[in-house]
Structures are given as structure tokens and as C-alpha cells.
Amino acid sequence: MRSVKMLGMAGARGFSEGLDPDQLAAVRAPRGPVCVLAGAGTGKTRTIVSRIAALVHDGHVAAGQVLAVTFTTRAAGELRTRLRAMDIHAAQARTFHSAALRQLRYFWPRVVGDEPWELIDGKLRLVGQAAHRAGAATERESLRDLAAEIEWAKATLIGPEDYPAAVARAHRSTPVSADLVAAVYAGYEALKNRARLLDFDDLLLHTAAALEEHSAVAEEFRDRYRCFVVDEYQDVTPLQQRVLDAWLGKRDDITVVGDANQTIYSFAGASPRPLLDFSRRYPDAVVVRLERDYRSTPEVVSLANRVISAARDRPAGSRLRLVGQRPSGPQPVFAEFDDEPAEAAAVVARVKELAEAGTPLREIAVLFRINAQSEVYEQALAEAGIPYLVRGGERFFARQEIRQAVAALRTAAVNPPTGDLPGQVRSVLEAVGLTAEPPAGGSARERWESLLALVEVAEELAAAVADADLRRFCHELEQRAQAQHPPSVDGVTLASLHAAKGLEWDAVFLVGLVEGTLPIQHADGDAAAVEEERRLLYVGVTRAREHLSLSWSLARTEGGGRYRRRSRFLYGLIPDNHPAARLPVKRESTVRQRFTEKFCRVCEARLVGALAVKLGRCEDCPAEVDEPLLDRLREWRHERSRALKVPAYVIFTDATLMAIAEQRPVDRAALVAISGIGAQKLEKFGAEVLSLVSGGDSAKRV
Known part of the structure; x- marks a missing residue:
């Protein structure tokens, strides 16, 4: 760590008011490499803005020579607003991509020599073309997963030819085989380059290449910007670090701010290693730790510390322990x-x-x-x-997969498939992506979860309305969708x-x-x-x-x-x-x-809740459960679900089995009187269930 003179008091005057000693140490650190390890709620934005203002007002750097970068347009806008409030107007505060786009547009004629390539807003159309040519699935969620893999690869500086080996080393789950992803990736790049198009990752790649390969361009840029500040440095990707290195050249006038405990984008290529290794790269760096939490009460802070302290193998640079500064709550x-x-x-x-x-x-x-x-x-x-x-x-009902599912359900309601309502809904949704087992992850898993939620709505409706059909279910969804659009x-x-x-x-x-x-x-x-x-x-x-x-x-x-x-x-x-x-x-x-409305068979009170309706009694009212029968029912359901290759609850829910074990129906009329057992399930499973109730073994057949 450097032991040199801090910024003068002129820089601190006007910017040190209200700062705690650690924040002030970061503000007054000398020019050169500075690492601010800033915990949640510790005032990092105010600290780095005050540091920029102090550097400018002390004459160490001109405002126009400062480039501050962060990861969201909202955060960049907040930096600009606060800098203007401190009378710093020429300093640049941008996202990595915004800064790269501005630079690339300026240097493109000198580096490439022709008209700038067009920037595309999204890559799904080209990924879809590449996927079709490679023989991969082209459903929207599949394309989103493929696009995410391409973005991860480019963010981690991995080309198509190296992708299979890279994911193997990283133990990364892929939506399809690594070789197929690589083929789609290569096809996407070829289509994009042939059409003279750029995606957002290309902005960073081409900016880095322009500075690395053209010394005159690099010299002009580095003369323009002399001081760099990077917010949320724990989220930097290898590609962004490459751009940052190209900006810096051999200089070290950089301040980074981050918290390794808030690294939550590793799936997209982010890594806290540059933050944690900062003092190794710059042995003379000033390292400041901000641990006073001004956001949360001591009770919330204490819980946060306990959550993160249980993490395994925490690197030394991530061992911040927050200290709550607010009154108790x-x-x-x-x-x-x-x-x-x-x-x-x-x-x-x-x-x-x-x-x-x-x-x-x-x-x-x-x-x-x-x-x-x-x-x-x-x-x-x-x-x-x-x-x-x-x-x-x-919103849930505005999601593309839900709109598609509801449209399919409306069509199916004209000529519904066989089965009870939940089974009908599941049958329809299988055609739009609802599988028996959930996908491993990514957007396909999110889609699966959303579709499963519709099946659960069907189960809820069927449990409360014995004769509910697919038309009634579609009407129910329409009413829910309308109710979930309150005023903006x-x-x-x-x-x-x-x-x-x-x-x-x-x-x-x-x-x-x-x-x-x-x-x-x-x-x-x-x-x-x-x-x-x-x-x-x-x-x-x-x-x-x-x-x-x-x-x-x-x-x-x-x-x-x-x-x-x-x-x-x-x-x-x-x-x-x-x-x-x-x-x-x-x-x-x-x-x-x-x-x-339905009423309790024990106390005759109005039943509230799906479980009470299904059991035919209030949940608090006494009832005798035939435990051996319940065990036989569960074993039978398990065998049936395996034979039919459907989840167990598609046969009967736990609540239905409980109701059967309580009421012990002796004939078809008594069985169908149990909420949730309609004509379809009676026809399909009635004889087997009645045999189980009577103690027979004919239900063992599958």
C-alpha cells in the first residue's frame, strides 16, 4: 500500500462534509490505483463522486479527462446527476457499452474505413437462423438460452471453436450439447458479419481491438481520458476488463469500487477476481474498506452479516462486516x-x-x-x-409463454381432451412446453414454472367446483388477467x-x-x-x-x-x-x-379453502383417518403414476387421498361425491380405488 501524500485539504473542503473517516480516506487517496471495498449501504456512490470532485477541484485532473463507468444506465445517470450537483459537468459517466459505442463511432472511419456497421437491438432473429441451419430447436425460449450462451462466451473471450472445451472446464450446464451451441454460435457470427452488423458485445470487442492494434487511436484516446473510475467492479467480465486494460495502457490512474459479497452475475461471465486481485496487480494501491451501513437498521445488518458469514471459503477481500449506523428497529x-x-x-x-x-x-x-x-x-x-x-x-399474464398457453387452452376448449380438468390443462400445455420433469435451468425453466402455475390454478378450480370444465377454466384465467392490471x-x-x-x-x-x-x-x-x-x-x-x-x-x-x-x-x-x-x-x-358454497359434514359450517372443501369438513373438525388405507392409496398412486408416466398428483392429489381415507366410500356414488373426483377419474380409477377401500388387491394391477 502506498505511503504518499494524500490530496490537499482544498479537495476535501466542500466534499468531506458528512463523510465518515473511511469514506474520507477514499476521497483523499492520492492519484493512482485505489480500491474501495464497499459493503451494501455504505455510501459508495457519494464516496466516489466526492473523490472525482476532489481530484478535479484540486487540479489533479481536468473534469473532461475523467471517465466513470458502471453497469446500468440508471446508475450512470445517478453518477452524472450527483457530479453536476458538485459543479462537475464535463466528466463522463456511462455504462461500458455506452462508452464503447461512443468511442467506436468516433474511431471507426480511421480503423475500418467504411460506413459504420449497424447496431442490432437483439440477437434472437439471427440466432434463430443459425439454429435452424445447425439443426437446433428454434422455439423462443430455446433461442433465448442459446443467445445467453453466446453472450457468456463473448463476455469471457471464448470463440466458437473453444466453446466446448471451455464449458467442460467451467462445469457449465448447457441448454443443448456444447458442440451444437458452438455450431449455432459460429453460424450466428458468420451471419452477423456478412450482414455488416454489430451486437452489444461487439462494441466492447471492437473497441478493445482498435486501441490494441492502432497506436495512434490509443494515443489520442489516452490523451483524452486520464482518470478512470469503475463502479460495481465485482461484476466485471473478462471482456470488460480487456476494454479497461486497453483504456489504461500502462497507466494506473484508476479507482475501482465493489463488493465481492454482491457478485450475483457469474452465470453471465462476471467475476470478482479482478476486484480481489487488485492489490496484487497494483502493489502500491490504496485499499479502503467501507463497512458503516447507513441504509439498514442494526437488526437487518446483523442478519445480513450472519447470512454472508456462513459462506464457504470466503476470500480475504470479501470479508466485510457491516456495522449498522441507524437507530434500532x-x-x-x-x-x-x-x-x-x-x-x-x-x-x-x-x-x-x-x-x-x-x-x-x-x-x-x-x-x-x-x-x-x-x-x-x-x-x-x-x-x-x-x-x-x-x-x-x-406481469404474469403478459408473458409470452402464458399468452401462448391461454390461446392454446381456448382452442382446446372447443373440443377438449379426455380427463379431468387438471389433466386436460396439462395435456394442452404439453404441446407448448410443459414436460413431466423440469428443465435444468435458464429461460426454459422459467417458462416451465409459469406453465406449471396454470396447472395448479386448474387443480384449485377443480377442487372447489366439481363440474368445472376447460371453458370455465379459460373464463377464470380471463378474470384473473383483468384483475391483475391495476392503474399505473x-x-x-x-x-x-x-x-x-x-x-x-x-x-x-x-x-x-x-x-x-x-x-x-x-x-x-x-x-x-x-x-x-x-x-x-x-x-x-x-x-x-x-x-x-x-x-x-x-x-x-x-x-x-x-x-x-x-x-x-x-x-x-x-x-x-x-x-x-x-x-x-x-x-x-x-x-x-x-x-x-359447501358445508362441513361434521359441524355444518360453511367450508373455506380448497382442502376443507375436498375433505368435506372444517380442517379443525375431528375425523378418523384409516391410516393403512391411506398407505395403500399412496402406494397405488405411485405405481399408477409410473405406469402412466405422469406426476403423482395428476392421478389424485394428497388431499383427495386423505378424503378417501377419511370417508371410505363404499360405492361409485359415494366416491364421486368427494370433491375433485369427476366422471373421468371415476371411470378411469373408480374400481381400483373402491377395491383398495374394501381391502381387496385388484387395484395392484397397472
């Missing part, structure tokens, strides 16, 4: 629920309480791991009349954890924290991928200023099997025997109120 709340609708209902009830207590809706967020989780919260908020905004993704006003934010990066709210609900979702299923078995999932939870926790809730549910749908386990990341945060609070919320959606 409420403890984070942990809650477990029977199913997702109950979890969503509890969240909405708490949102109402916060709003009534004065928290603006725009200061409340519900965060989840994947976009498909948003539907149940969109529905619950819409039913409660609470406006919401979906950030970083489309400030409201509760719904966002994935990735989309929430860089944002903050007074109150944050982290929902759906179960194994298979966080960590995501396809990360299991890869220690590095699992640790990235832990960092996602850390990012989510650190978005909250004051109120923080972490919740999970044991089943996806009402009355579904309670097979889920809460996320492994919660162990150590909440003891295994913790009485996870269930908020006393009764869920009576507008959809439920439209269903035919």
Missing part, C-alpha cells in the same frame, strides 16, 4: 405457511398494516428468486385492491432478487425461501453456484431499510402435499425448532367467493 420476522396462497395472503395483510401505519406503498417490495413466483402475489394484491409494479419482468400508479414493487440489485425499500418481503428455489435446483451439486445463491439472499436482505420478513411455504397449492423444506440458508439464522409464526390470515379470494 424491529427484528426480522421469519414465517412458515402451509401453502403459497396462504403465504401471499399473509404478506398482503402485512402490507396493509404497514400502509395504514404510514409506509408508502412505493417503499414496500416483495422479492423472489424467479419471475414465475410473482403470479400468486399479483393475484393477492389485485384482489386486495393494492396497486403494484412488476420490475425487471412482465405508485405501488408495491414485485421483483426478482437479480432485478432488485442496487435498489432499497423501507420494507422488504423475501418470499418462497425453499430448497429448489433458493438455492435454485440446478445449482445443487455445484459449490460455487450454491454460494452465489447465498449471495442472492444477502443482496435481498440488504435491500431492506427497516422492516424485513423472510417466509416460505410447505406446498405450492392449497391442500397440496407439504413436501417442501425451507432453504438451507435459513439454518443458523432461525433454529430448527423455531416456532415459525403463521400469521392468522383467512384467505377468501374473490375467486373463492364465486365458487359454490
Whole structure:
């Protein structure tokens, strides 16, 4: 670390007000390599803006010679706004791609000599052509996955010929065989170059090449820009680092700011290694650690520290321990629920309480791991009349795969397939991508999750309305879609954890924290991928200023099997025997109120909830379950599902088996009286089930 004179007090004057000692150390560090390890909520943006202002006002660099780069247009805009507020107008604050585009347009005539190539907005059309020629699938989600692999390869400086070996070394899951991806990649590049087109990755590649291969261009650029600042340096890719190296040349006038604990884009090629190795590359670098958290209460900060401290093999440069600077607030709340609708209902009830207590809706967020989780919260908020905004993704019913699925269901409703309603819906959706087993990951997995959510809506409707058919189901979807388009006003934010990066709210609900979702299923078995999932939870926790809730549910749908386990990341945060609070919320959606009322066979009260309707009694009313019969039913269902190659719940849900074991129907009339057993299932499985009830063994046949 350098031991040289810091910037003069003239630079600090006007820029040091309100800065803590560590922030001031970063602001006053001398010109040259500076690394600011800045934890969440520690005021990094103010620190780097103050550093640029101090350098300019002290005369160490002209404002027009400063280039600050970050990763989003929103962050770049915030940097420009703050610099102007400090009377720094000529300094450039841009994203990597924006800076590269500006430079390439300027140098293109000298480097290439002809008209600039056109920049394409998206690559799916060309990827589709390349995929068709290579014999790969050309459905939209397949093309998105192929495009993502091409982007990863280019971001990590890997060409088509090296792609198969590179993914093998990286143990990277690919949407199709690595050789087929490489063929599509090569075809895409050939089509693009033949048409004289550039994609966004090409902006960086050509900019780096122009500076590396043309000394006059490099000299002119380096004379123009002499001081560089890189925000969110933990997210830099090898391609972006190559551009940065080309900008710098042999100079070292660079300030980098980042937090390795917030590295959540490794799947796209980002790596914290340049940040962690900065002091090795520049032995004289000044390294400053910002650990005072001004965003969150000490209670939220404490939980964040516990989340990240459980990470394995943390590099020394990532061992920041936040220290909360705000007044004390409420403890984070942990809650477990029977199913997702109950979890969503509890969240909405708490949102109402916060709003009534004065928290603006725009200061409340519900965060989840994947976009498909948003539907149940969109529905619950819409039913409660609470406006919401979906950030970083489309509303559930606006998604391309859902629009396609609904169109297919409407067509099928004219001449529906055989089977009960959930089976009919699954049969229709198989044609648009719903497989028996989930895809490994990527956009195909997101599409699969969204389609599965429609099957679960069908199960919910069938459990409550015995004669519900495909037409009724389509009508139900139309009503839900209409209800989930509230006015475009400030409201509760719904966002994935990735989309929430860089944002903050007074109150944050982290929902759906179960194994298979966080960590995501396809990360299991890869220690590095699992640790990235832990960092996602850390990012989510650190978005909250004051109120923080972490919740999970044991089943996806009402009355579904309670097979889920809460996320492994919660162990150590909440003891295994913790009485996870269930908020006393009764869920009576507008959809439920439209269903035919049913009454308890024990106490004759009106039944509320799909499970109660299916059982024919209130959940609290006594009932005798024939446990041996229930075991026989489960074993039979397992054999049947294997023989028919469908998930077990397609045969009968757990709640239906429970109802059969309780009511022990002795004939077809008694069996069909159980909610959820319609004519199709009676015809297909009735004799076998009645045999099981009577204790016979004829149901063993498959």
C-alpha cells in the first residue's frame, strides 16, 4: 500500500462534509490505483463522486479527462446527476457499452474505413437462423438460452471453436450439447458479419481491438481520458476488463469500487477476481474498506452479516462486516405457511398494516428468486385492491409463454381432451412446453414454472367446483388477467432478487425461501453456484431499510402435499425448532367467493379453502383417518403414476387421498361425491380405488 501524500485539504473542503473517516480516506487517496471495498449501504456512490470532485477541484485532473463507468444506465445517470450537483459537468459517466459505442463511432472511419456497421437491438432473429441451419430447436425460449450462451462466451473471450472445451472446464450446464451451441454460435457470427452488423458485445470487442492494434487511436484516446473510475467492479467480465486494460495502457490512474459479497452475475461471465486481485496487480494501491451501513437498521445488518458469514471459503477481500449506523428497529420476522396462497395472503395483510401505519406503498417490495413466483402475489394484491409494479419482468399474464398457453387452452376448449380438468390443462400445455420433469435451468425453466402455475390454478378450480370444465377454466384465467392490471400508479414493487440489485425499500418481503428455489435446483451439486445463491439472499436482505420478513411455504397449492423444506440458508439464522409464526390470515379470494358454497359434514359450517372443501369438513373438525388405507392409496398412486408416466398428483392429489381415507366410500356414488373426483377419474380409477377401500388387491394391477 502506498505511503504518499494524500490530496490537499482544498479537495476535501466542500466534499468531506458528512463523510465518515473511511469514506474520507477514499476521497483523499492520492492519484493512482485505489480500491474501495464497499459493503451494501455504505455510501459508495457519494464516496466516489466526492473523490472525482476532489481530484478535479484540486487540479489533479481536468473534469473532461475523467471517465466513470458502471453497469446500468440508471446508475450512470445517478453518477452524472450527483457530479453536476458538485459543479462537475464535463466528466463522463456511462455504462461500458455506452462508452464503447461512443468511442467506436468516433474511431471507426480511421480503423475500418467504411460506413459504420449497424447496431442490432437483439440477437434472437439471427440466432434463430443459425439454429435452424445447425439443426437446433428454434422455439423462443430455446433461442433465448442459446443467445445467453453466446453472450457468456463473448463476455469471457471464448470463440466458437473453444466453446466446448471451455464449458467442460467451467462445469457449465448447457441448454443443448456444447458442440451444437458452438455450431449455432459460429453460424450466428458468420451471419452477423456478412450482414455488416454489430451486437452489444461487439462494441466492447471492437473497441478493445482498435486501441490494441492502432497506436495512434490509443494515443489520442489516452490523451483524452486520464482518470478512470469503475463502479460495481465485482461484476466485471473478462471482456470488460480487456476494454479497461486497453483504456489504461500502462497507466494506473484508476479507482475501482465493489463488493465481492454482491457478485450475483457469474452465470453471465462476471467475476470478482479482478476486484480481489487488485492489490496484487497494483502493489502500491490504496485499499479502503467501507463497512458503516447507513441504509439498514442494526437488526437487518446483523442478519445480513450472519447470512454472508456462513459462506464457504470466503476470500480475504470479501470479508466485510457491516456495522449498522441507524437507530434500532424491529427484528426480522421469519414465517412458515402451509401453502403459497396462504403465504401471499399473509404478506398482503402485512402490507396493509404497514400502509395504514404510514409506509408508502412505493417503499414496500416483495422479492423472489424467479419471475414465475410473482403470479400468486399479483393475484393477492389485485384482489386486495393494492396497486403494484412488476420490475425487471412482465406481469404474469403478459408473458409470452402464458399468452401462448391461454390461446392454446381456448382452442382446446372447443373440443377438449379426455380427463379431468387438471389433466386436460396439462395435456394442452404439453404441446407448448410443459414436460413431466423440469428443465435444468435458464429461460426454459422459467417458462416451465409459469406453465406449471396454470396447472395448479386448474387443480384449485377443480377442487372447489366439481363440474368445472376447460371453458370455465379459460373464463377464470380471463378474470384473473383483468384483475391483475391495476392503474399505473405508485405501488408495491414485485421483483426478482437479480432485478432488485442496487435498489432499497423501507420494507422488504423475501418470499418462497425453499430448497429448489433458493438455492435454485440446478445449482445443487455445484459449490460455487450454491454460494452465489447465498449471495442472492444477502443482496435481498440488504435491500431492506427497516422492516424485513423472510417466509416460505410447505406446498405450492392449497391442500397440496407439504413436501417442501425451507432453504438451507435459513439454518443458523432461525433454529430448527423455531416456532415459525403463521400469521392468522383467512384467505377468501374473490375467486373463492364465486365458487359454490359447501358445508362441513361434521359441524355444518360453511367450508373455506380448497382442502376443507375436498375433505368435506372444517380442517379443525375431528375425523378418523384409516391410516393403512391411506398407505395403500399412496402406494397405488405411485405405481399408477409410473405406469402412466405422469406426476403423482395428476392421478389424485394428497388431499383427495386423505378424503378417501377419511370417508371410505363404499360405492361409485359415494366416491364421486368427494370433491375433485369427476366422471373421468371415476371411470378411469373408480374400481381400483373402491377395491383398495374394501381391502381387496385388484387395484395392484397397472
